[in-house]
Amino acid sequence: MRAWQAPVLPSVPGTGPRPVVHDTAAGKPVDPTRGEERAALYVCGITPYDATHLGHAATYLAFDTLVRAWRDAGLDVDYAQNTTDVDDPLLERAARDGVDWRELAASQIDLFRRDMEALRILPPDDYVAVTDEVDRVAEAVAFLQETGYAYDVPTDGSDGDDVYFDVNRPTEAWALGDESRLDRETMLALSAERGGDPERPGKRDPLDPLLWRAARDGEPSWDTELGPGRPGWHIECSVIAGDKLGLPISVQGGGSDLVFPHHEMSAGHAAALAHQPLANAYVHTGMIAYQGEKISKSLGNLVTVRGLLDDGADPRAIRLALLSHKYSDDWEWFPAELESATTRLASWDAWSEGAPSHADDAADVIARIRARVADDLDTPGAVAAVDTALAGGTAATPELVDVIDALLGIRLG
Template sequence: MAPWTSPNLPGLQGKGRQLALWQQQTAEMVPLEVGETARMYVCGITPYDATHLGHAATYVTFDLAARVLWDAGHEVRYVQNVTDVDDPLLERATRDGVDWRDLATSEIELFHSDMAALRVLAPDHYVSVVETMDRHVATIQGLVAKGVTYLVPTPDAAEDGAQDIYLDLSTQQTFGAASGWDRAQMLEVFADRGGDPERAGKRDELDPLLWRVEREGEPAWDAGELRRGRPGWHVECTTIALDHLGMGFDLQGGGTDLIFPHHEMSAVQAVALTDDPPFARTYAHQAMVAYDGEKMSKSKGNLVRVSDLRRAGVDPMAIRLVLLDHHYRTPWEYTDDMLDTAVKRWDRWTRALACRGDDNAATLIDGMRTAMAGDLDSAGAVRLIDDWAAGPDVGAPSPLVTDAIDALLGLRA
């Protein structure tokens, strides 16, 4: 599947800093030790509703990570999936009386336009589950062949005798390593995040679904001895990351709601298949964005959609500035005042870029590089630009600062 078109990325004089990210499990800043090519995977959308600010925050955060890696001299191989078949999509399509494929197509197109407007760098590999179904089937067949799966009776299967397939976590010594969570923490959220702890016939409440055999009225694909069906949610990221990045890739990203079960299960499935831990060497997670007192989410409907703001005439750079003004690990709640502040800030910056000159550009760029390499401190970089923009007019534009704000923060008039 083709992604949106990336904006041009201007080069800066000198070389940026090595990216370091805070690791919750060890409570320390850890430099990313990457080779010539940095390998990054970020979990993509399930396309059943428009991009809200919580989604946008995630993709802007890992856009920033890619920019810092590029500035430090690395090539970046960036992979993102599209969950274009899953229960939420099918349920929304049924509710609205539309074909699930049409709903997915329209929402993917809208997501692309939002990302392009926000000047988010497109992934190098943008991978649809439906378009790569044979690869997901191969992953599950490989796990079955390893003897780490089991069948669960499925009375509502469309085909007599067909049974769902689960991973037996008791066979996996690395389970829990990706999240660092204990069993009580896992069980607390598992059912609310797509798990089925009460499913009859499972060996353990937390065992993840690998293959859901066909039910009447649901989409399904031929899969040989697996019987017709479709993959469980976590399988797609296991397969796509392995296909395009391999084991031990540098950075796995997503929202904090993906720490468990999604990132944990994706990782343990990969290790079960390859016997070669780790799946990802570093994880980073975007904190949740709230609105009206609750986490912004499609299920709650308390959404501030990027496309709605754009239709109302809001400059996408002001929307991006709202996101940049918050550190990615800190939860926050959106208010309209934040957008007003961002609009005024962007206006000040664009006026300053036309008349401040580049006399202090080197100092500003050095400070921005330090802030962004230190756990993606975009809010700190924003404050530095505020201070620079308050300086005296010299009657000349600021091309070096203009390029730095673009290359490191993704903002350009």
């Protein structure tokens, strides 16, 4: 599946430091490439049933920044992202609105592409629709059955059985809880809240996640070696990441609401399939609130990228507003966020076109921007470095303007 048009990434002199990022599993900043010259990134994509909201935008902007920092450090980067274009929320929304689920998915994926282009987010090298990988997922599930990591659960209303993953059969590369560091009570609550089915009869453990859903009347299904059905959620990402990038990848990324069960279970599936860890680091973005609640499709308190653009916002200002917060922090969006970013952007534009005072200082500013971005993607620190340069009369040299574009994605002038 095609991704979206890539923005031009300017070439800048020299190289920046190799970035470190906070690993949720380790609880500290790490170099996820472990000194290698190749970085591999997998970021969980959207379930395309509604418009791109600011929580989505902030997540993909964070990993866009990581890719930019890796490239600035001279690393080769391979980046894959999926789109979950068949899943219960999508099917439920399509049924509610009386539209074909495939048409709904296609329209929302196209909207997502346009929003990513507007925000100048670098596209993945591999943008993968789950519906294009069903046979590969079925092969992986069959392998897990053969090797004893998966088991069948009889299903009412279907000729086939559902297939579940046994979380209590650890591998040398994974055991339940290693990635999330959560207690069992919390894991049970989060499983129920985030797409799991801990009350399902017939499971060996309430936390066992679904690998394969046997066909039901009125639901899409595919004929595979497992019989008709469709993939579970977590196994999709395990298979796509392994196939496209090889294991272990440098970073498995997504919002903090994916720590458990999605990334935990994806790591377990990958370890059972390949006897390798899924990732060297698990990196998570914070949640953005609006009107006192986390921005959520289910709650309907959405601030969408498209809505802001349609109201006349400069996409650079939206990007700058998001960059002004640390990627891993939880914070709340207020209209003043965009107003402040618009004012800042106007001053940066004027600075880039004005007469310089201290051209010799530009190299120091470039070094500060690079250092801040490499230090766990400290984009607020990088933004502050530009503000300080502007206030101090530092020249907006072509090299400095290009570094702001290359690392922060803000093209001035």
